[in-house]
Amino acid sequence: xxxxxxxxxxLELLGKQSKAPLLLLDSGGLLFTQEKLQSSRxxxxxxxxxxxxxxxxxxxxxAVGIASADLTTGIDFLKDIRSRSKFxxxxxxxxxxxSRKPIFQDGIQVEVGKLKIAxxxxxxxxxxxFLDKNDGAMILPWQEVLPGVISRFxxxxxxxxxxxxxxxxxxxxxxxxxxxxxxxxxxxPGAKNLMPELANNSLLLQIAPRGKQQGVLDVFWHHSxxxxxxxxxxxLAKEGDxxxxxxxxxxxxxxxxxxxxxxxxxxAQKAYEFLKEQMPNQEKELASLRKTVExxxxxxxxxxxxGNRFIDLExxxxxxxxxxxxxxxxxxxxxxxxxxxxxxxxxxxxxxYSGWRACATCHQQQADKWEKxxxxxxxxxxxxxxxxxxxxxxxxxxxxxxxxxxxxALALAADLQQVGCEACHGxxxxxxxxxxxxxxxxxxxxxxxxxxxxxxxxxSFEFKSKLEQLGCPSGLH
Amino acid sequence: MKGCLILMLIIxxxxxxxxxxxxxxxxxxxxxxxxxxxxxxGETEPCG
Numbered sequence: 001x002x003x004x005x006x007x008x009x010x011l012e013l014l015g016k017q018s019k020a021p022l023l024l025l026d027s028g029g030l031l032f033t034q035e036k037l038q039s040s041r042x043x044x045x046x047x048x049x050x051x052x053x054x055x056x057x058x059x060x061x062x063a064v065g066i067a068s069a070d071l072t073t074g075i076d077f078l079k080d081i082r083s084r085s086k087f088x089x090x091x092x093x094x095x096x097x098x099s100r101k102p103i104f105q106d107g108i109q110v111e112v113g114k115l116k117i118a119x120x121x122x123x124x125x126x127x128x129x130f131l132d133k134n135d136g137a138m139i140l141p142w143q144e145v146l147p148g149v150i151s152r153f154x155x156x157x158x159x160x161x162x163x164x165x166x167x168x169x170x171x172x173x174x175x176x177x178x179x180x181x182x183x184x185x186x187x188x189p190g191a192k193n194l195m196p197e198l199a200n201n202s203l204l205l206q207i208a209p210r211g212k213q214q215g216v217l218d219v220f221w222h223h224s225x226x227x228x229x230x231x232x233x234x235x236l237a238k239e240g241d242x243x244x245x246x247x248x249x250x251x252x253x254x255x256x257x258x259x260x261x262x263x264x265x266x267x268a269q270k271a272y273e274f275l276k277e278q279m280p281n282q283e284k285e286l287a288s289l290r291k292t293v294e295x296x297x298x299x300x301x302x303x304x305x306x307g308n309r310f311i312d313l314e315x316x317x318x319x320x321x322x323x324x325x326x327x328x329x330x331x332x333x334x335x336x337x338x339x340x341x342x343x344x345x346x347x348x349x350x351x352x353y354s355g356w357r358a359c360a361t362c363h364q365q366q367a368d369k370w371e372k373x374x375x376x377x378x379x380x381x382x383x384x385x386x387x388x389x390x391x392x393x394x395x396x397x398x399x400x401x402x403x404x405x406x407x408x409a410l411a412l413a414a415d416l417q418q419v420g421c422e423a424c425h426g427x428x429x430x431x432x433x434x435x436x437x438x439x440x441x442x443x444x445x446x447x448x449x450x451x452x453x454x455x456x457x458x459x460s461f462e463f464k465s466k467l468e469q470l471g472c473p474s475g476l477h
Numbered sequence: 478m479k480g481c482l483i484l485m486l487i488i489x490x491x492x493x494x495x496x497x498x499x500x501x502x503x504x505x506x507x508x509x510x511x512x513x514x515x516x517x518x519g520e521t522e523p524c525g
Contacts, residue, residue, distance in 0.1 A: 003522030011512055020507040029516035048519050055521070069518055112509045161511075189516045209516030210523075217511040218504050307504060327521045385525040393524035457524070 003211070004055040005327055006313040008320035010214050011059055014311075020218075021113045024060055027163045027187035028067030028121070029209065031081065033392050035068045035130045041391050042073050044334045049073075049081060051330025055323045057086040062110055063119045065163030066091040067187045068127035075103060075135040090121025090163060092149045093140040103137055106149050109157055115221060117161060118153035122146065122174075124165040142166065147178050154180035159221060161185065168194075168204060175202040182225060182304075195233065196308045203227055203306060213310045220305040228303035231293050238289050242282045249275050328386065335389035352427030353399060355415025359428060362435070366421070366472040373470055375419035396452035399423045424448050 015022050031049035056064070064070075066089055070078060082089050082104065092106035107120035128139040154160050160180055164171050165187040175181055176199070186206040193213065194206040207215035252272040255261035262269045356376075360367035370376055378397040379388070387393045398412055399420040422428045422440075430438040441448075446463040453461040 003520075004517075005522070007514070014510065014512065018507070018510055019505065020510050022510050022512055024512045025514075026517070027513065027515045029518055031517075032519045045519055048521060051521055052517060052519065067516070069516065115508055117509075183511075185513050185515070187515050189518060191515055205511075205513060207513060207515050209518060210520055211514055211517050215511075215513040215515075217513065218507040219509050219511055220506060221508040330521055381525040385522075387522075387524050390524065392519070397525070 003313065003319075003327070004052065005319035005321075005324035006315075006317045007211055007214060008055065008059050008323035009318050010311055010313055012320055014216065022060075023110070023112045023117065024062055025119065025161065025163060025185055026056070026061060026064040027185040028065035028123070028165045029069040029187050029189060030056070030064050030067075031070045031078075032072035033069070035072055035127075037072050043337050044391055046073060046077060047334045047337060048330060049077075050084065051326055051333075053081055053085050054330075055326045057084075058323055058326065061087040063088040063090050063108060063121070063163065065121040065165060065185070065187055066094055066104060066123050066127075067165035068124065068130050069189065071127055071130050074132050075137050078104075088119070090119065091123040092120055093125075093142060093145045094123045094127075095138060095140055095145075097136045097138045100140065106145070107153050109153065115158045116156060117159045118157035119161045119163065120146075120149055120153060122162055122164040122166060124167070124170075127165070142170075142174060143177075146174065150178050150180045158223075159183070159219075159225070163187065168197075168206065171204055172199045175200040175204075182227075193310050196230065196306065198227055198229060201226055205308070207310065211313065213312055216309045216311055218307040218309075220301060222301050222304040224303055226303045228305045230306060230308070231289065232307060235286075235289050235293050238282075238286050242279075242286050245275055245279055245282055249279065331386045331390070335386070338389040338391060352429050353413075353416055353422050354428045354432045355399070355413055356418065356420035356422075357415045358432050359421040363421070363472070369473060370421065370470075375423070375470070378419040379417045396457070419452075 011022065011024065030052060032045055037045055064085075064087060066078070070089075078089065088108045089104045090107060091104050092102060094104060095102050104121070107118055109116055109118045111117070122142055123139055125139050125141060131137050131139070150160060150162075159182045161183045162171075162174075162181050163185050164174070166174065167188070168186055171184050171186060175184065179200075181202045183203045183205065186204060188206075189209045191206050191209060193208045193215075194204075196217070197204045203217075205215060205217060207213060249272070252262060252268065252275070256263075262272055356367060356370070374381070379394075382388050382390070382393055382397045397419065399416040399418065399422050400412060416422075424444040425440040425442075426444075428440055431440050449461065449463060449466065452458075453466075455461075
């Protein structure tokens with residue numbers, strides 16, 4: 001799931017289908033997979049970052065917050081990225097250490113339809129540890145800068161949005177102390193999709209990372225600048241309650257008809273009577289809530305309203321052609337730079353591995369089963385997707401130590417260019433030389449799988465069923 | 478004509494998930510639509 005070309009398609013479709021203008025924002029952490037990167041990987045990562053910016057330019061993003069994963073290769077590169085960006089890079093508290101002035105813009109004001117919207121960026125203080133001393137930059141605590149910045153922008157704007165890479169708990173502290181923030185988009189690689197939460201009349205929004213879904217908030221603004229709690233969500237919950245009660249009553253009725261169950265069970269009879277008594281009240285509450293929601297939607301607006309959706313960017317969605325071309329060009333350039341850096345066959349392979357054919361000499365039955373598995377095709381899968389030299393992807397598609405020294409993976413022996421036996425059971429060269437003396441892990445645990453099958457890469461991974469599917473048959477041959 | 482209809486039905490079934498995943502325009506009257514994302518983390522598309 002995911003991918004920029006799917007995202008671009010989805011946004012384009014949304015724009016065509018809706019009369020209301022779109023405002024595209026990213027809360028931050030756009031450019032890099034990691035906050036620290038080996039220098040050998042920086043060139044490829046920068047090429048990918050430039051490609052992402054080109055795609056965001058095409059999609060029409062207005063602003064991106066600066067989070068720690070945007071600072072990975074230094075302030076100068078981010079300044080270079082800014083010069084390529086048609087959108088603003090925002091942080092109110094990433095400042096020059098000497099003057100304490102923001103290095104990038106603290107905020108911008110844009111006109112969206114009839115509204116003037118201020119967008120302000122805030123970088124979590126943790127990002128300070130990833131700054132290079134030579135950059136002469138620092139992250140100020142939000143308490144020092146935010147009240148002034150918000151107050152300055154809020155005077156002019158109808159609505160103020162904060163792009164924050166602070167945690168949700170910190171963002172709640174922020175809205176408790178700084179008035180005037182109407183909406184916060186939270187950033188963070190560990191974030192999950194959250195239903196919007198109202199805190200001190202600020203709406204906190206959060207979507208999971210890596211672009212697997214697109215967050216969409218329909219905003220029905222009101223000059224009072226006060227949000228109406230989302231009664232649609234309340235309505236859905238109430239409908240669920242009524243359905244459950246009805247289902248339970250039907251179950252009791254069915255059992256009673258079939259076996260005379262209630263007559264024999266006084267406790268069940270009591271529960272049944274309780275549910276029957278509750279049902280009319282619940283139905284009455286539901287009808288009243290439906291009427292309220294209907295009036296809110298059709299009647300005069302007294303407060304600001306919103307509706308939130310998460311759109312799945314499914315694999316089966318079409319690709320937006322221009323963005324797909326940008327992605328393909330970026331991947332080609334990134335592959336090329338790694339090919340030059342580590343031509344196949346030149347890197348030293350890890351001496352501790354033997355390769356799957358050596359295992360098959362004694363464990364043929366297990367090797368036969370493995371050869372039919374997707375693990376045996378793991379690198380081919382990457383190559384088919386044009387990601388065969390993507391250093392972020394490679395470690396999980398070959399048999400090698402996951403140490404981050406990934407250019408070696410490009411020149412591994414042919415028998416290691418899969419997720420082979422030793423990827424799970426550990427390096428086997430010693431075992432091959434003396435099987436009675438040196439033993440490998442016979443039953444690798446879930447933690448071994450989770451090195452690669454992490455949420456975000458494999459959301460549906462379930463150890464027990466995968467083990468049944470992939471586990472080696474017992475016995476030697 | 479009949480063949481075309483059957484073919485369209487087959488395609489509709491095969492691509493059902495994509496259609497269901499596409500955004501709908503059922504909601505009207507918004508002042509604006511905020512489209513938001515977080516931590517793309519240097520990924521142009523998934524590994525494979």
